[in-house]
Amino acid sequence: MEWLALAVWALAAAFALPAGAGAFAAPALGLVPPLGLAGLALSVIFAAGGAHSAGLMWVAFGLGLAGAVVTGAGAAQLIAEEQPGSPEIGRAEEHGSVFAGIAWPLLAVAAGVSVLAALAADGTL
Numbered sequence: 001m002e003w004l005a006l007a008v009w010a011l012a013a014a015f016a017l018p019a020g021a022g023a024f025a026a027p028a029l030g031l032v033p034p035l036g037l038a039g040l041a042l043s044v045i046f047a048a049g050g051a052h053s054a055g056l057m058w059v060a061f062g063l064g065l066a067g068a069v070v071t072g073a074g075a076a077q078l079i080a081e082e083q084p085g086s087p088e089i090g091r092a093e094e095h096g097s098v099f100a101g102i103a104w105p106l107l108a109v110a111a112g113v114s115v116l117a118a119l120a121a122d123g124t125l
Contacts, residue, residue, distance in 0.1 A: 009036075012103060022078055038060075042059055054118050054121035057115070058114075064108065067107035
């Protein structure tokens with residue numbers, strides 16, 4: 001289960017990093033890259049440490065959940081009808097919204113897989 005969590009967090013972090021490009025228009029998206037990288041780092045430590053580090057996956061679950069919420073809030077700002085700003089930030093908004101749309105479900109899936117990995121490591125699952 002730890003390898004599945006590692007793979008999903010790697011995908012989530014890969015799409016969370018460019019989602020931060022929309023942070024100029026939607027400041028909430030500035031939190032997405034650090035949350036994705038922190039979740040990836042915790043899953044790497046969990047995969048290396050084994051069952052003795054199940055608490056790390058509970059923290060990764062919280063990071064994934066927070067990342068999904070923050071990404072949703074940032075995406076809502078990007079697709080709002082009335083946006084302040086100039087046309088020069090249009091391209092960054094477009095790229096940020098594309099990657100936020102991909103990272104949002106991946107972070108939610110990463111949170112779910114983290115819970116399953118934590119439960120499996122605790123012996124509950």
